[in-house]
Amino acid sequence: MPAVSPRIHEAPDDLLAAIDYCYEQGWTDGLPVVPPEVGRVRAMLASESRAADTVIARHPATELELSLHAAAVNAVMAGCLPEHFPVLVAAFEAMDRPDFNFHGSTASTGGSAPLLVVSGPYADEIAMNADVNLFGPGNRANATIGRAVRLILRNVFQMIPGISDKSTQGNPGKYSFCIAERARGNPWPLLCAAQGYPAGVTSVTVFAGGGFCNVENHGGNTPEQVLGSVADAMANYGCITLGQSVVILAPEHMAIVAGAGWTREQAQNFLFTHARRSVEGMKGVGKYRDREYDTQHGDAASSLVEADFVHRGLSPDDILITMGGGDAGGHSCFIPSWSRGRGSIMQHGPINLGRK
Amino acid sequence: MQLYAPTSTAAKRKAFRAPPLANLEGMRLGILENGKLNAEEMLNEVGALFVQRHGCTIRTLASKRNASAPAPAATLVKVAQEVDFLITGLGD
Numbered sequence: 001m002p003a004v005s006p007r008i009h010e011a012p013d014d015l016l017a018a019i020d021y022c023y024e025q026g027w028t029d030g031l032p033v034v035p036p037e038v039g040r041v042r043a044m045l046a047s048e049s050r051a052a053d054t055v056i057a058r059h060p061a062t063e064l065e066l067s068l069h070a071a072a073v074n075a076v077m078a079g080c081l082p083e084h085f086p087v088l089v090a091a092f093e094a095m096d097r098p099d100f101n102f103h104g105s106t107a108s109t110g111g112s113a114p115l116l117v118v119s120g121p122y123a124d125e126i127a128m129n130a131d132v133n134l135f136g137p138g139n140r141a142n143a144t145i146g147r148a149v150r151l152i153l154r155n156v157f158q159m160i161p162g163i164s165d166k167s168t169q170g171n172p173g174k175y176s177f178c179i180a181e182r183a184r185g186n187p188w189p190l191l192c193a194a195q196g197y198p199a200g201v202t203s204v205t206v207f208a209g210g211g212f213c214n215v216e217n218h219g220g221n222t223p224e225q226v227l228g229s230v231a232d233a234m235a236n237y238g239c240i241t242l243g244q245s246v247v248i249l250a251p252e253h254m255a256i257v258a259g260a261g262w263t264r265e266q267a268q269n270f271l272f273t274h275a276r277r278s279v280e281g282m283k284g285v286g287k288y289r290d291r292e293y294d295t296q297h298g299d300a301a302s303s304l305v306e307a308d309f310v311h312r313g314l315s316p317d318d319i320l321i322t323m324g325g326g327d328a329g330g331h332s333c334f335i336p337s338w339s340r341g342r343g344s345i346m347q348h349g350p351i352n353l354g355r356k
Numbered sequence: 357m358q359l360y361a362p363t364s365t366a367a368k369r370k371a372f373r374a375p376p377l378a379n380l381e382g383m384r385l386g387i388l389e390n391g392k393l394n395a396e397e398m399l400n401e402v403g404a405l406f407v408q409r410h411g412c413t414i415r416t417l418a419s420k421r422n423a424s425a426p427a428p429a430a431t432l433v434k435v436a437q438e439v440d441f442l443i444t445g446l447g448d
Binding site for chain 2: 005006007008009010011012013015018021022025027035036037038041053055060061062063064065066067069070073074077098101103104105107108151155156157158289343
C-alpha cells in the first residue's frame, strides 16, 4: 500500500507539557516518553541511507507497516541514541519473517515479549551491558532499544493492551527485554560466529520470551550438576512444551561447564536429554497431547528423544545457550518460549552498519 | 514544538463486510479450525447443527498450521470459492 506522509502534531513548546501531550495521545507504555521532536527524529535516521519510507516490517493480519521513519520516531520516544537505531532496525527485520509470527506472539494471552540478544563487537561500541545486572536497569542502550520495540508494537502495530494485546498476565520484559552477549571471558564461540556471520559482523537474535526463570545453584561443581538444575527449570510442569529455550549461563556456571571441556553442543545435548517429563507425569497435570508427542517422536525425531518421555523442544538446536551477567553469583536463567510451543521460532539477522 | 506521530504511515486498508445471507437453507458451509486442542471437535459439532437444522452441506474443513497466525491467503481464497459461509473459532 502506498504510504501517507508522517503526521506532524503541534505540541506545547514546554517540555513537560509536551510529555503530557504524548500521554494524552496514548503513545506511551505508561512511562514518560521523550517527545518525538522532528529534529531528533531526523538525527535518528542519519544512520540509515535508505529512504525514510522504506518498510522494514509488516503486520500480517492488519497490514500495518513499519517504516524506518516510524521506527525512528519510536526510538526517539524510547530514549535511544542514533547509534542504537541499527540494532532496532535489524531486530524488526528479523521479526518480520513469518516464522517469528510477531502478531501471534504479541497478541496472545501467553503474554510473551520479544527478547533481543545482541552478539558481536557493535554491542561494545554502543556500550551495551552484557555484565552485572544483565536483565536489570541502568544501561541506556539495553533499556531503550528494548523499550523502542515495545513502543513500536504499541504505536505502529497497534498491539494495545486489553484490545489487541490480550496477555493474561504479561511479563516485565514487555517494558524492555534486550541484552548483549558477554564476550569478555566467554570460552565458547560467540553466537554471531555460531550463526555463521563473518568476523566483525554483529547479530541480533529475537525470541518470543514467555518470562524469566532464575536458576540458582551455588553448590554444584560439575557440568552435570549445574546443567542438571537448568534442565530441571526447563522441564518444570508450568513451562515444558515443544518450544525453544534461551539459557544464559552466569560466568560462574560457565566456568564449571566449559572448564570441564564441554562445548556448547555438548551442553545443548545434555539439556535436551534431561529437560523432559514422563508421559505419565504430563498426563497427570493434564498437559499431554498425542499430536505433540507424535511430532517429537516421529520419523524426524532427534536421536536423543526417549520413548515415553516428553522433552523440551524438538532437538538440541532449539536451545540457545550463551553467557551473560556479572562475575559473582551462581545465578543463571532460563527463558521459556511463548505459551505452548512452536507458534514463534527465534530468528537472527545481521546488524547492518554499512548504511551509514 | 513539532512532533511526529509515532503511528504507521501505511495507508488504511479498505475493509468491508460481506453481504448477509438471506437464509441458511441448503448453504455450503466451510469450517476453518485453528489447530488448538479440541478445535476440530468443537467446530464439527457446530457444523453438524447447521446440517441438522438448515440442511447445510459441509464442503470444506481447512486447518491452520499455526493457531495464532492469520490463515494463509491461499487457504482463504480457496475456501471463499467453495462455500457460502464459514465458521471458525478458538479451540482449547
